[in-house]
Amino acid sequence: MRGRDLGPAEAYASASAGLSAGSGWLLPIRSEAAALLQSRGFPARDEAWKYTRAGNLLQAVFVPAQEASDVALPDGPWGDEPRLVFVDGIPHPGLSRGVEGLQLEDLSTVSGGCPELGRALGEGDGFSALNRAFLRHGAVLRLPRGQQLSALHLIHLCTGSRAPSGEGHLETLRHVLVLEGDGQLQLFEHYLSADGVEHASLTNAATEVILGPDSHVRHVRILDEDLRSLHVGAIGAVVGAGSRYDLTSVVLGVGLARIEVTVHLGAKGSATDLSGLSLLQGRQHVDHHVTVEHATPGGISDQDFRSVLGDQSRSVYTGAVIVRRGAIGTRSSQLHRALLLSDDAIANTRPWLEIDNDDVSCTHGAAIGSLDEDALFYLRQRGLSELAARGLLTSGFASQILSRLSPEAVAQHLLQRARAWLGAS
Amino acid sequence: MLELIDLHAEIEGTPILKGLSLSLGGGEVHAIMGPNASGKSTLAKVITGHPDYRITSGGIRFEGRSILDLGPEERARLGIFLSFQHPIEIPGVSTAEFLKAAVNATRRARGQPEVDAAEFLRLARERMALVEMDPSLLKRSLNEGFSGGEKKRNEIFQMAMLEPRLAILDEPDSGLDVDALRIVASGCEALRSPERTMLVITHYQRLLDHLTPDHTHILLDGRIVRSGGPELAQEVEARGYQWVRDEVAA
Numbered sequence: 001m002r003g004r005d006l007g008p009a010e011a012y013a014s015a016s017a018g019l020s021a022g023s024g025w026l027l028p029i030r031s032e033a034a035a036l037l038q039s040r041g042f043p044a045r046d047e048a049w050k051y052t053r054a055g056n057l058l059q060a061v062f063v064p065a066q067e068a069s070d071v072a073l074p075d076g077p078w079g080d081e082p083r084l085v086f087v088d089g090i091p092h093p094g095l096s097r098g099v100e101g102l103q104l105e106d107l108s109t110v111s112g113g114c115p116e117l118g119r120a121l122g123e124g125d126g127f128s129a130l131n132r133a134f135l136r137h138g139a140v141l142r143l144p145r146g147q148q149l150s151a152l153h154l155i156h157l158c159t160g161s162r163a164p165s166g167e168g169h170l171e172t173l174r175h176v177l178v179l180e181g182d183g184q185l186q187l188f189e190h191y192l193s194a195d196g197v198e199h200a201s202l203t204n205a206a207t208e209v210i211l212g213p214d215s216h217v218r219h220v221r222i223l224d225e226d227l228r229s230l231h232v233g234a235i236g237a238v239v240g241a242g243s244r245y246d247l248t249s250v251v252l253g254v255g256l257a258r259i260e261v262t263v264h265l266g267a268k269g270s271a272t273d274l275s276g277l278s279l280l281q282g283r284q285h286v287d288h289h290v291t292v293e294h295a296t297p298g299g300i301s302d303q304d305f306r307s308v309l310g311d312q313s314r315s316v317y318t319g320a321v322i323v324r325r326g327a328i329g330t331r332s333s334q335l336h337r338a339l340l341l342s343d344d345a346i347a348n349t350r351p352w353l354e355i356d357n358d359d360v361s362c363t364h365g366a367a368i369g370s371l372d373e374d375a376l377f378y379l380r381q382r383g384l385s386e387l388a389a390r391g392l393l394t395s396g397f398a399s400q401i402l403s404r405l406s407p408e409a410v411a412q413h414l415l416q417r418a419r420a421w422l423g424a425s
Numbered sequence: 426m427l428e429l430i431d432l433h434a435e436i437e438g439t440p441i442l443k444g445l446s447l448s449l450g451g452g453e454v455h456a457i458m459g460p461n462a463s464g465k466s467t468l469a470k471v472i473t474g475h476p477d478y479r480i481t482s483g484g485i486r487f488e489g490r491s492i493l494d495l496g497p498e499e500r501a502r503l504g505i506f507l508s509f510q511h512p513i514e515i516p517g518v519s520t521a522e523f524l525k526a527a528v529n530a531t532r533r534a535r536g537q538p539e540v541d542a543a544e545f546l547r548l549a550r551e552r553m554a555l556v557e558m559d560p561s562l563l564k565r566s567l568n569e570g571f572s573g574g575e576k577k578r579n580e581i582f583q584m585a586m587l588e589p590r591l592a593i594l595d596e597p598d599s600g601l602d603v604d605a606l607r608i609v610a611s612g613c614e615a616l617r618s619p620e621r622t623m624l625v626i627t628h629y630q631r632l633l634d635h636l637t638p639d640h641t642h643i644l645l646d647g648r649i650v651r652s653g654g655p656e657l658a659q660e661v662e663a664r665g666y667q668w669v670r671d672e673v674a675a
Contacts, residue, residue, distance in 0.1 A: 373476075378513040380497040381473050381506075382527035382583065383534065389498075392526065396517030396566070403517070 008058040009126060013038040015063060016133040022108030026135050029117075033132030042126035051316040051348045052258050052287040054126070057230050062170035062202040064134060068092040069159050071194045076155070077413040078188070083153035084139045088161070088201070089171030091137055095155075102149070103142040107174055110140050116178050120208035120236030121262065127232045131206045134172035138206075141177045141185075145212070148184040151407070152177075155190045156205070160197025160226060168199035174206050181212035181240070187219045188410065193226035193253070200228040200255065208236045211243040213267070219245070220405055223259075224252040224417065227282060231257040241267035248405060249305075251278040251286045252417055261290045265299035265327075276305040277401040279421045280313035280345075287316035294327040294360075303334040306401055308394055309345035320352040323360050334364040339371065339397050341390075391422050398422075426451045426622050427472070427591055432483035434471045441467040443647035444483070449591075452619035456633055456658055457626045459644035460666045465626045466510060468644070469595045472624075473507045474500050487591065502534035504590030508580040508597050510626075515567040520579065521549065523567050528586055552585035556612040574605035581612040592616070593624045598632040610635030630662035643669055 013034040021027060042058060043049045065088035073085060073095045082102065085095035091106045098104065107114065121128065139154050154175060160168055179185060191203060203225075209217055223231060231254050237245040249259055263272045278286045292301045307315035317336040338347030351364035371393050379389035398418045405411040427449040434442040441464045449455050459465050471478050472485060474497040485492050492500050515523065528548075529539040540548065550560055556578040568576050577597055584592050594613065598606050613636050617623065625638065633641075633655065641657040642649045645666070650673050651657060661669075 372513075375513045375515055377475055377497060378509065378515075379523070379527075381501050381509075382523070382587065383498055383501040383530040384527055385498055385530070386496070388526065388530065392518055392523065393515065396515055398517070400517040 007041065008061055009037050009041040011061045012130055013133060015061065019064065019134060019136060020066075022136050023111055025113040026108070030133050030135050033129045033135070036123070037126055037129035037133055040126060040129065046125070048125070048289060048318070051314075052256075052285065056256055056285075057127075057202065057232060057258070060167045060200075062167050064136070064172065065090055065169045069161060071157060071159055073155070073157070074192060074194070076153075076190060076192070077409040078151075078153040078155070079409065081151040081153055082149070083155055085155045085157060086137060086171070086173060087157045088159055088169045089137060089156075089173060089203075103144070104152070105140055107138040107140050107176070108136050114140055114176055116176050116208065116210050117174065118208075119210055120238045120264070121206055121234055124234065127204060127258070128206070128234060131172050131174060131204045131234065134170065134204070135174055136172065138174040138176065140175070143179045143183040143185060145181045146183065149186070151186045151188065153188045153190060155192065156203065157192050157194055158197065158201050158203065158225060158229060159194045160199050160201060168201035171201060171203040171205070173204075174208070176208045176210070177217070178210045179212050179215040179217065181214060183212070183215045185217045186406070187217060189219070189221040191223045191225050191231065193229065197226040197228070200226075200230060202230045202232070204232045206234040206236070209245060210238050211240045211245055213241040213243060215240060215243040217245050218406070219247045220250065220410060221247065222250045222252070222414070223254050223257060225254050227253060227284065228255045229253075230255055231259075233257065233259040234262075235260070236262045236264075237272065238264045239267065239270035239272060242269040243267070244271045244273070246273040247275070248401060249276040249288065250402070250414060251276070251280070252421060254284065254286065256285045258287045258289065261288065263292045263301070264295065265293065265301065266295040268296055269298060270296065271300040272302070274301070274303045274305075275401050277398055278307040278315050279398065279418060280307060280315060281310040281421075282313060283311070284313045285316075286314075287318075289318045291320040291322065292332065293322045293324070294330040294332065295324045296327055298329045299327060299331075301332040304337075304401065305335070306337045306339070306397065307347060308339045308341065308398060309347060310341040312342070312344045314346040314348070316348045318350040318352060319364065320354065321362055323353075323355040323357065323362065325356040328357055328359040330360040330362070332360070332362045336366045337397070338368040339394060340369065341394070394422055395419055426488050427624070428484075428486040429472070430484040430486070432471065432485065433481045434467060434478050435481055436467070436478050440481070441478075441647055442471065445644070445648050447642065447649055449622050449624060451622055453639045454617060454623040454625065454636065456638035456641045457624060457644050458628065458641065458658060458661050463644045464647040465644055466595055469507055469593045469624075469626060472500075472593060473497055473505055498530070502531055506584050506587055506589030506592045508584060508592065508594040510595040510599060512568050512576040512580055514569045514571075516569050518567050519564055520567045521545070521563040524549070524583060524586055527583070531587055548586065553582050555585050555615055556581045557608050558582050573600040574602070577601060577605070577609050578612070581609055581616070585612070585616055589621065591622045591624070593626070595626045596628065597625070598627055598629060606631060607635060630658050633658050645669060645673060
């Protein structure tokens with residue numbers, strides 16, 4: 001394609017102009033983002049990208065798929081629950097399953113604009129601009145006041161097929177979920193690869209969750225793709241008064257992932273519980289970059305991010321907690337734990353506190369190390385082989401994040417995947 | 426059934442056991458008493474194969490064979506059980522999940538059929554009753570958030586499930602109130618059998634009031650310096666250890 005010799009920012013910016021149109025209101029957002037991308041470029045020696053080289057996500061210029069291939073939906077914990085399925089970033093109505101009366105549609109068909117788009121995720125860096133420059137598809141859900149949805153699955157299936165450029169595909173998605181008030185939602189995002197993937201792809205997926213008052217969202221995001229895939233994820237939540245946003249980010253399969261989480265606690269009694277589990281091997285690299293902003297008194301935020309690292313894998317956790325001047329009585333905790341199963345694995349951890357008032361309680365901790373020798377001896381003394389003992393301790397470490405997920409079907413699915421991973425690693 | 430022969434052992438270059446010899450017959454209950462740092466817990470860990478301890482000379486024979494070359498799990502599967510002084514907490518692993526794996530690893534090694542979930546639960550409930558343990562603890566993470574008494578009872582419950590030939594009880598009474606002590610001791614007493622030898626490490630006579638030993642030994646500076654019957658424990662309770670030290674020095 002033209003522009004291959006230009007820098008990736010310029011190449012992507014010019015490619016976005018050729019994107020087939022959705023609703024008209026998307027066009028100015030795309031072109032503005034493309035101009036921004038072109039002028040600013042992708043992050044290079046940025047402090048926020050200290051341990052993850054943005055260049056490794058940009059080794060090729062990926063292009064969007066034109067249409068959804070016909071593939072089968074793999075087995076998963078969604079049962080008969082409502083789901084939107086995207087194949088290579090394109091909605092696949094045949095695999096999706098709606099529910100009557102639900103205000104759920106694809107971004108490209110939303111007419112007249114989506115006022116909440118951009119509220120939970122701001123201008124951001126080059127990858128954020130890339131997401132908007134290719135803005136086309138994604139789930140737009142609106143839960144009117146008082147409505148509950150026990151499960152919505154957003155399933156992303158990557159076929160790994162070849163784009164005309166010779167590379168894999170670029171998948172950009174923008175999901176916007178709005179709870180107007182007094183609502184509940186369990187949201188599951190699955191990123192999966194179809195069987196027989198042949199080419200690496202780049203996913204750039206942004207999810208915005210806007211919680212009105214007295215609402216609760218439990219969000220589970222599962223990355224279980226081919227080991228060559230590249231992934232940039234952005235999750236933003238704006239939490240209303242008396243509301244709670246909980247996220248668990250599970251990473252099982254991906255080559256390189258950078259996942260940014262931004263939660264804004266700007267209303268009285270808002271709270272968030274963020275957790276993550278990455279099970280990595282080979283040369284997998286996963287970077288969680290979490291920012292929680294406390295802008296109102298009495299907010300509560302907790303973070304527990306864990307990784308299990310084999311071979312030469314690497315996990316990065318940056319957890320920033322920002323407490324604004326008026327946010328007295330803020331309570332926040334951050335914890336990063338990494339279990340190193342190999343001498344060559346690396347874990348980087350950076351807790352980051354920015355506190356503008358006195359009356360707060362903020363704790364942070366990090367524990368990076370190998371399995372506890374006393375615990376291993378205890379289990380072996382009970383007759384378990386060393387291998388079984390190591391497996392049990394590692395699965396215990398992982399299941400502290402997974403077993404608290406609901407519903408049971410999702411927790412069991414992930415526990416099973418984690419055990420399979422442990423058996424194979 | 427267990428013979429410790431002139432055993433010398435060290436940890437990180439520091440000698441702890443300095444020529445310990447002891448012989449336990451089948452079905453006997455032996456009590457080991459001794460002041461702090463005399464080597465009691467080391468003895469328990471050396472017999473069970475803790476990798477931090479190095480045996481520099483001497484031998485350990487269990488039912489006629491040397492076990493020095495065996496790893497902890499192999500010794501466990503032969504039927505050697507240690508009730509830990511400080512049981513380990515393992516978050517994320519339920520007591521049931523752990524213990525079923527342990528029971529089945531042991532059964533496989535002994536050529537017995539594995540127990541399924543239903544049979545395991547039935548056995549577990551029956552044996553938890555021995556130490557008046559709440560069955561709801563089976564679902565909880567192993568020892569996490571358990572009280573001191575619950576942890577010690579859990580050790581004895583595990584012993585009941587694993588049915589060892591040799592049970593080493595490392596201060597099963599430490600940190601227990603009078604009622605919990607009675608429950609733990611009577612649980613041990615109930616598990617006493619001609620098929621099971623017990624080596625009980627304790628500081629106090631009060632455990633031995635419920636679990637009367639056939640033999641009592643005093644461990645001092647890495648060696649057994651006195652052996653006798655149950656009355657030796659009473660003498661220690663009444664007089665402390667200084668007289669033993671004096672006699673040994675003389």
